[in-house]
Amino acid sequence: MLKKIQKKLTKKISKDIICSEENGAIKLEGEVNTWNKVYLSGKIAANSSYRGVINKLKVKNLNLPSISKPLLKDTKLQNKKVDVLIIGGGIIGCSIARELSKWKIKTLLVDKEYDLAVHTSSRNDGMIHPGIAPRPGSKKAIYNSRGNKMYTKLAKELDIEFNRTGSLILYDKWYLKFALPLLKIRAHENKVRMKFLNKKELKKREKYISAEIEGGVIFPDAGIVSPYKTTIAFGESAAINDVEFSLDTIVTNIITENNEIKYVETNRGKLYPKIVINAAGVFSDEIAEMAGDRFFTIHPRKGEIALLDKKKGHMLYSILSKPSLNFKSTTKGGGLVKTVEGNILAGPTAIEQPFKEDYTTTPEGLNAIINKHLKNIKGIRKTDIITYFSGIRASTYKEDFIIEKSQKINNLVHAAGIQSPGFASAPAIAEDISKITIDILKEKTRVVKKENWIPKRKKILTLKDMTFEERNKLIHKNPNYGEIICRCEEISKGEIIDAIHSPIPATTVDGIKKRVRAGMGRCQGGFCAPLVIKILNEELSKDILEITKKGKDSYMVVEETKRDDKNV
């Protein structure tokens, strides 16, 4: 097997690639001249019976920036002993944290960022996929379909907006209808409900759909959540149930002895966990490597997303996508999504790139979104775009989830390689990871379920959605609810203060934005940013100069202006 792949790589990519076997995976070493060659080599190696690819190929003259690290250094966590340490505060880490909070154990979640959901979990379309896309039998397929079903109950418990709008796959050429039986087979295998819609039926569901669309298929179980609000909701639910969160905390090393993690080094001290869960997203391969259990590689795949003015929100009800026939296109996937807040979102693209934290957007990416998706609805235009951003999928070369107890390190559990449909799958992944974790823990100590576990978590009040009476009553109780700070999204000072004092407090301008939407409207914070800074300054008793956009040294303002008293 190894020889066969070596030969293929030599022939197709470069003769400078060296293959070997390590930890049950195939390892690639050497130097090539483009990132695309690194990626293609990984793909070739993945097409084998090895359980993963350790792609250590380097690109000539390419110096990647190092991972962004917290500036903080202290001893807050020094010598701390916990039962479970979760690395990563994205949707996976947070949903696992909530699942584990049902048990009488000490769980700590660490994340290197200033808030939860900073990376991939806040940079996607929030789609709860129906489960049609994954290869039947894959982990993606299994967890997607299980996770999707769980969202109905979870949305109630976590008090999150979840719209089961259904998703539509559209076609614009009559002959494409002959591909539909294949879709039906896939739907049957993955146990996904679907229904064919003709032009008339489509038009009835989506009034503004482009005239070129000939027909489509609906997957009624697809839905939409706000990805960051959902991640934060899972986190808050865990926090209410005594899971500890330590932000601005980066794992710098993992020390093992006799196939067991002994301790974990961070910028805030040495930690002694009984079990470590690797939910580190795009960095999960590096965490695995620190623990001496590397057998996969995350190849970052960027997706750019555009967000449209709410004014046009009424022109879409559900989720639309029109698969591209051009298989070379980098935007095969993606579509139009109606967010829970009522904006239309377009994208994402899919571009392989070397740097895991490269969130730049590009004119090419945005134009691809515009050209591919906007035309599917009549009456939306480039000028309706209010903002755009990008996210990075944590894809492995096997393109499937890794959800398992480490085969090598006894107290390490991987929840890695989670890309789309990761959001839909998260609750099911959390259930299984929690079960694996508790089973390991039970071998070490007595573990019992909590009797007083609180399933319900309350969201921050959204006053604009309330009835006249409810809203009036609240303002009379607390006049801050009657002071509108964000004019585009109609967010009051009271709601912003609530976000600052929530179970996982918002401490930055972006933290507020993600929780209550102040700054997410068409003026993009032009009017409210200074006011939000002032509220943060008052509520956190933090100097205005110390208020950041998104942690570290992302200060909003840099210096006081000249003052008379200074010159006296």
Next chain:
Amino acid sequence: MIKMYDVVVIGGGPAGLAAAVSAEKNGAKTLIIERENKIGGILKQCIHDGFGLLKFHEKLSGPEYAYRYIEMAKNIETLTSTFVTSVKKINDTFHFNLVTKDGLLKVTSKSLILSTGCRERTAKQIFIHGTRPAGVYTAGTAQYFVNIMGYLPGKKTVILGSGDIGLIMARRLTLEGAEVLGVYEAKSTPSGLQRNIAQCLDDFNIPLHLSKTVTKVLGTERVEGVIVSSLDETMKILPNTEEFIECDSLILSVGLIPENEVAESLNITLDPSTKGPYVDDFLMSVDSKGVFSCGNALHVNDLVDYVSESGEIAGKNAANYSKNFEKNSIKEKVSIKKGNNILYVVPQYVSKESKEFILYFRVNKVMKNKTVIIKDTENIIFKKKYLFLKPPEMEKIVLKINNPSQLKLEVI
């Protein structure tokens, strides 16, 4: 008890204040609704001078100019820190839902004046790419930081766009000790007033780079620099002209967009060239009678004096409309067409019965020694020579008419 007013004015900036003063003077029971905690609008943060030359024949600062109107309006009922959540028109009466610190409030009125001003175009709306660090602000936000809060948004700044606020901020930041590396303008001519180029840039040796724009922002936490590229005459980016400029902030003055979300909620269509409602010479919407528009919500003005002027017109006519509330019928109107080289004209319609009215227009390119004419069908009824015509400078004509049938404005 739901209070009933003759005129409700949304927005207590220079347009709204002038409108309210003029409505009240014409006998209307008037209410001003302002979402900020003080009236005066954006003038509160415009501490530079140059306001009021036309109106008061003296040079005032923004707050001084606002104060004149605040004094005139002091007996007019005003709700500050009050936000309009919805306006509905039922049988020609307007019903407002308001949020205040004292609770929710409902009021009604016979007529409505929209003086909601404008917002600034953002980096994303002009399609700048790269990263999203702290330190990218619109000029108005930067001005708020400096003039209201007393903080600098950056110490080494690039300004994109030569609109007036951008020029004013270039000077302001320099005076406060920041280094302004340059003002970049995508067009081949400046967007701001000539006097601001001279007083804000030339006097402080701040370079103005024409036909150059920022294409990319760099930096993870704070801005670390920008990429600037040259543009050709058609505003296309010229390849291989990228230039890296190290800076810690990017201030944008790339255009203003009239805020007309309330108008749109009343099914009023907006003129794509002004981004404001289509109005007649009474500054009343042609789509919804009883709705008046003025100031920067109607179209972006260059001088506050014109903003106040349009407020006065709207206020007076809204008062008269309310007085004759039962008898108001739609007056027959003729349109004012834009001819050659005209970017926009306000109002877009004029009542057939009118004898005289004020017309504002902007041209779409810089021109020298040209004549502006207004035709009524084929007859030229107005003719004036201009030494210079520039898009940044709004022009005003007081036009006398007699039973017009079809007006057209053009440059020859």
